[in-house]
Amino acid sequence: MPKHAKLSASGAELWTNCPGSVHMAELFPETTSPAAEEGTLAHALAQTMIENARAGSISPQISAEYMVERDNVNAFYSVHKELAGSFDDMKKTLEPYVDYVIEEYEAIRKKDAAAELMTEQHVDFSDIVPGGFGTSDVVIIGDDTCEVIDLKYGKGVPISAIANPQIRLYTYGTMSAFDLSYDFSRVKMVIYQPRLDSVTSEELTADDLRSWGKAVIVPAAKRALSKSPKYTPGPWCKSHFCPAAGSCxxxxxxxxxxxxxxxxxxxxxxxxxxxxxxxxxxxxxxxxxxxxxxxxxxxxxxxSGEAVTGWKVVESVAKRKYKSEEIVAATLVKAGYDPALIYEKKLLGVTKMTQLMGKKEFHEVLEEPGLVFKPEGAPTLAPESDKRPAIVTNVTADDFND
Ligand code: SF4
Structure with a gap:
């Protein structure tokens, strides 16, 4: 089986909007990035944490997996120091996600004692996308509902579950896999981005999701696989989606x-x-x-040595840095400087403090006593597609005249 489907669920946003992007992607070598590797490690750790939480205790096998992941994560961050991460940070960041998954599972289990929770489920949606398959991070089925939860460890771009073709395809494939043993009438799709504190969801009837697959995805897949597909530029032309974003x-x-x-x-x-x-x-x-x-x-x-007319590669302006902070500090103290003067102390920001304390403790110790607040944001322009409601301004020409 190929590692990636030609029309992948993760690329569906792109190929449903720009059919030519599939052909274009073939001109570029497949690459990976430290952020993508970090995401893979986070998924593996999250899976074990969910299994641990469900089991209620750490079984020897799970414990062994946990150790392997801890070593992998530590080895990764020792190479990618620029990401400034650690195993403990990753685990703390994933805890609210794991709690959420277990809460969702318990909620369905209250209605249906036979409800099932599965992680990393291989799903197949090749009846609507030729060769289409993928992996659902978390699947909860029971009480006529199929719920799919997708973890996004990235923190660059917020991703909404609303009308999101990737999670819809995962859910479509999950429904197909369990169609024989379950009679689903409802689907719930959740995207959880712990590093952006973002949880979005979409609920549809199972029939609406099936109709979407046939009415939207089947023709889009045909367009993407045609011999002369159309190139359709739009907001989806982003470098983290399309490898041709800079050269198309x-x-x-x-x-x-x-x-x-x-x-x-x-x-x-x-x-x-x-x-x-x-x-x-x-x-x-x-x-x-x-x-x-x-x-x-x-x-x-x-x-790579090719000419870019009118441009050349130069060294960027770099700031001076200490070779070793410890040696600099020791040198300054020896020279008579008071340590209180040479160090700066600053309270951690809300995001880092939440990571340090964990979401629950942060809420109990700081949010509940009212020590954290959200100031009113200054008016700013946003496109109409933005999910925030518009600020109603009642200023009229008469107000200025008064
Ligand atoms: S840059 Fe935009 S228009 Fe060009 S192939 Fe990629 S998605 Fe399509």
Whole structure:
């Protein structure tokens, strides 16, 4: 069996929106990153923690697995010092996720004593996506419900479970695997991102999920596997999704559409209207993201020895650093400096403190007595697709006249 499906669930956001991305991905070698490796280790540890929590005690076998994971995680962080992580941090970060999984399982078990909890379930959705398979991190089935929980260890981009094709495909595949023994009427899909404190979910009827698979996924898969697929640039053109984000011609061409539109409108008015500004802001955000991907790609090309017209590789400006903090401190103390003056002490921020104390203790010791609050955020512009509600402003022209 291949390690990755050509039309993978994790790439579904991309190939359902841009059919050409599948063909494009074949032009680039498969790569991995320290963040991806960290995610794999976190998944393995989370699985063992869930099994431990379910068992209620540490069985010798689980304990042995736990030791192996601890050694793997420690070995990983000793190589990737730039990620500044540790086994204890990872375990603490995963604890709220594990608690959540067990709470969800117990909630379904209250209604159906035969409810099952499974981890790392291989699922197959090849009836709607040729060769489609994947792994559901957590599956809870019982009481006519199929619940799939997906752990995302990354902290770069928040990912919502709402209308998310990846978790929908996992859930579709999970339902198919248990269809013979269960009569599902409801599905629940959860994405848990412990490092962003984000839990989002979507609930559908089982029939709606099956209909979505047939009406949306089957034609999208056909388009993606066609001989001459279309390249459709959009917000999904991100470097962590598409390897061509910095070098795709279709994406580069889209960046000029806005300039053409403004050029046409310039004939009517010299000043940008609210409508122009809205469009300009959307275009500027896309430009900024594209420019970053383009620069990274150009740097890689130049470093490989190819010419990038008008550009060269230089050394970036670096700040001076101490070779060894311990030796510097000892040298300063010997030179007569008071240690209280040469060190800075700062209270840990909310995220780091939550990691240190664990979510439950943080809540009991600091949140419950009212020692943590969320200040009102300053007004900021967000695209209409943003999930936050708009601030209603009642300012009218008359208010200014008054
Ligand atoms: S950069 Fe965008 S348009 Fe180009 S292949 Fe990737 S997803 Fe498609």
């Amino acid at each position: 011609k279709a994406r580069a061409a889209k960046m000029h559409e806005f300039e053409d539109m403004i050029e046409r409108r310039r004939k009517d008015n010299a000043v940008l209207s609210g409508d122009d500004m809205g469009r300009a802001l959307s275009a500027a955000r896309e430009y900024t993201a594209w420019a970053k991907d383009l620069e990274n790609e150009a740097l890689e090309l130049a470093q």
